[in-house]
Amino acid sequence: MSFELHLRDADLPSLVRESESCTESDVERALGKEHLQLVDLLALLSPAASRCLEPMAQRARALTLQRFGRTILLYAPIYVSNECTNRCAYCSFAVQNDVPRTTLTLEQAEAEAEFLRAEGFRHVLIVSGESRRAAPPESFAALIRRIRPWAANLTLEVYPLEEREYAMLVDAGADGVTLYQETYDRTVYAQVHPAGRKADYGYRLAALERAGRAGMARLNVGALLGLHPWRSEALAIALHASWLMKHFWRSQVAVSFPRLRHGPSGYQPAFPVSDRDLVQMMTAMRLFLPDAGIVLSTREPAHLRNALIPMGVTQMSAGSKTEPGGYTMPCEEGAQFSVEDRRSAAQIARLIVQAGYEPVWKDWDRGLSKGAAA
Amino acid sequence: MDPTSLQEPLVIAGRTFQSRLLVGTGKFSSAATMRRAADACAAEIVTVALRRVDLDNPQDDMLGALAGGRFLILPNTSGARDADEAIRLARMARAAGLEPWIKLEVTPDPRWLLPDPMETLRAAEVLVKDGFVVMPYIQADPVLARRLEEVGCATVMPLGAPIGSNKGVRTRDSIQIILEGASVPVVVDAGLGAPSHAAEAMEMGASAVLVNTAIATARDPVEMARAFRLAVESGRAAWRAGLPGARESAEASSPLTGFLR
Numbered sequence: 001m002s003f004e005l006h007l008r009d010a011d012l013p014s015l016v017r018e019s020e021s022c023t024e025s026d027v028e029r030a031l032g033k034e035h036l037q038l039v040d041l042l043a044l045l046s047p048a049a050s051r052c053l054e055p056m057a058q059r060a061r062a063l064t065l066q067r068f069g070r071t072i073l074l075y076a077p078i079y080v081s082n083e084c085t086n087r088c089a090y091c092s093f094a095v096q097n098d099v100p101r102t103t104l105t106l107e108q109a110e111a112e113a114e115f116l117r118a119e120g121f122r123h124v125l126i127v128s129g130e131s132r133r134a135a136p137p138e139s140f141a142a143l144i145r146r147i148r149p150w151a152a153n154l155t156l157e158v159y160p161l162e163e164r165e166y167a168m169l170v171d172a173g174a175d176g177v178t179l180y181q182e183t184y185d186r187t188v189y190a191q192v193h194p195a196g197r198k199a200d201y202g203y204r205l206a207a208l209e210r211a212g213r214a215g216m217a218r219l220n221v222g223a224l225l226g227l228h229p230w231r232s233e234a235l236a237i238a239l240h241a242s243w244l245m246k247h248f249w250r251s252q253v254a255v256s257f258p259r260l261r262h263g264p265s266g267y268q269p270a271f272p273v274s275d276r277d278l279v280q281m282m283t284a285m286r287l288f289l290p291d292a293g294i295v296l297s298t299r300e301p302a303h304l305r306n307a308l309i310p311m312g313v314t315q316m317s318a319g320s321k322t323e324p325g326g327y328t329m330p331c332e333e334g335a336q337f338s339v340e341d342r343r344s345a346a347q348i349a350r351l352i353v354q355a356g357y358e359p360v361w362k363d364w365d366r367g368l369s370k371g372a373a374a
Numbered sequence: 375m376d377p378t379s380l381q382e383p384l385v386i387a388g389r390t391f392q393s394r395l396l397v398g399t400g401k402f403s404s405a406a407t408m409r410r411a412a413d414a415c416a417a418e419i420v421t422v423a424l425r426r427v428d429l430d431n432p433q434d435d436m437l438g439a440l441a442g443g444r445f446l447i448l449p450n451t452s453g454a455r456d457a458d459e460a461i462r463l464a465r466m467a468r469a470a471g472l473e474p475w476i477k478l479e480v481t482p483d484p485r486w487l488l489p490d491p492m493e494t495l496r497a498a499e500v501l502v503k504d505g506f507v508v509m510p511y512i513q514a515d516p517v518l519a520r521r522l523e524e525v526g527c528a529t530v531m532p533l534g535a536p537i538g539s540n541k542g543v544r545t546r547d548s549i550q551i552i553l554e555g556a557s558v559p560v561v562v563d564a565g566l567g568a569p570s571h572a573a574e575a576m577e578m579g580a581s582a583v584l585v586n587t588a589i590a591t592a593r594d595p596v597e598m599a600r601a602f603r604l605a606v607e608s609g610r611a612a613w614r615a616g617l618p619g620a621r622e623s624a625e626a627s628s629p630l631t632g633f634l635r
């Protein structure tokens with residue numbers, strides 16, 4: 001059964017109602033368990049649990065420490081293209097927005113990668129808008145082959161691909177795929193993605209399954225928080241992550257909680273997510289999925305990122321530029337989202353040390369990538 | 375070798391070690407803390423995940439922190455999902471100048487990090503033929519331990535419990551069978567969450583133990599490293615001294631066979 005059917009059977013609206021009726025004693029029971037079931041997750045995401053954030057955070061910290069140690073992995077994105085055929089209501093890259101459009105040449109993209117390498121990064125995320133003409137899958141493969149000799153880990157955050165295309169990228173040396181569903185709610189999804197290839201909800205939802213079948217070692221799920229009530233999205237993320245873990249047991253599954261702030265032309269998220277909500281969601285996810293990576297990007301402001309370090313985060317971006325060529329030929333007008341945390345990679349690394357953690361620049365190896373076999 | 379000798383060292387592939395506590399290097403808050411912990415427990419074998427070290431970088435934090443020590447750096451293939459990946463990592467490490475010793479870990483499941491027996495055996499055969507000293511991380515499976523010994527592994531390293539679980543020697547009965555059958559050193563690896571767990575494994579007759587999470591994530595890793603050292607020494611001494619063994623019932627004061635005297 002596909003995840004799409006699994007999600008339909010799970011009946012999110014009724015799960016949300018069940019969560020909303022949980023009591024503090026349900027939360028206490030969940031906090032006392034070693035292996036959590038779905039009912040326990042419902043309790044941890046409930047309004048009742050919002051009064052138990054401290055014990056949830058303490059437990060999240062202890063579990064993360066045990067499983068991942070006192071370490072935070074650092075990575076940085078390379079935006080290779082902001083050309084896009086989609087009309088996402090919330091995104092700066094959407095076709096209707098008047099921003100300077102750039103697609104990097106292979107040499108320009110490699111220069112960006114070299115910049116990150118000099119900063120110390122060995123984990124690189126390749127990001128692109130959805131334009132198969134401007135940035136075809138082969139262009140990602142070409143970049144991967146260029147930087148594979150020194151990059152420890154290469155993941156992609158690009159438009160959904162066919163299974164054979166993911167397999168081609170695995171052969172080139174790709175280690176993983178990050179793909180947010182944006183929202184798991186079909187109706188809202190259709191409203192905010194009115195046109196373009198992205199209008200196909202099911203094709204996007206099944207992309208990580210295609211990536212898993214193609215042998216991607218890392219699968220990263222998430223939703224763009226603010227499009228739909230967060231409790232429902234958090235449940236869907238948890239169901240998606242655990243479904244992927246079960247079906248692609250060789251792949252590491254990670255989750256992200258990107259929050260929508262303000263978009264182009266005054267776009268305001270319909271369901272803003274507060275810091276408290278974010279903490280509840282993140283710690284509940286850690287308790288439910290002790291082994292999942294939790295990724296925190298520079299979308300979040302510095303003070304919040306500092307505070308979130310001990311609550312289950314395993315991986316952070318740092319010093320990020322979200323426009324193509326941002327590191328070597330900066331022009332912020334073409335950026336996808338506003339980077340709230342503008343500290344440099346070195347500053348972030350120092351901060352992690354101050355928090356009592358080790359900033360880790362390398363936690364994978366090209367020898368573990370299929371691209372190295374060639 | 376006289377098993378009652380107080381000074382009897384651990385010998386792996388012809389190399390002699392005084393310490394029977396091997397330590398891992400992951401999960402520490404800094405490379406400097408890791409080094410202090412390794413020193414505090416007098417470890418002589420320190421395992422390093424190849425995925426964490428940058429072999430191309432002479433200033434690598436992890437290897438730099440271990441420099442100048444009397445440690446054997448035992449690279450491990452953490453992250454390898456099949457034999458080919460493990461073999462590739464091992465060869466890359468040797469090519470970069472590390473000694474040809476390898477802690478073989480093939481763990482296709484990134485959640486529990488449990489070892490794949492088939493791939494581990496396959497990689498072990500290739501690496502032994504390739505001249506490596508191979509120390510495989512395995513389930514506490516006595517038949518697999520024999521098979522690995524037959525293909526020339528230098529030790530076997532059965533797990534006490536899943537990596538990082540801190541649950542102790544949950545595989546006790548199977549480890550006992552491995553200990554009785556093994557001709558190579560048996561290093562109990564993974565799951566030892568407290569010094570008492572390490573002492574238990576040593577009391578059973580394990581040749582050594584490997585500890586990482588319990589030391590690295592302790593509030594004071596250096597003090598915890600020292601505690602593990604004492605536990606390993608104490609467990610070894612108890613094994614040498616010959617544990618009396620637990621009894622299910624009291625000994626009868628009027629033995630049934632007393633009339634035979």
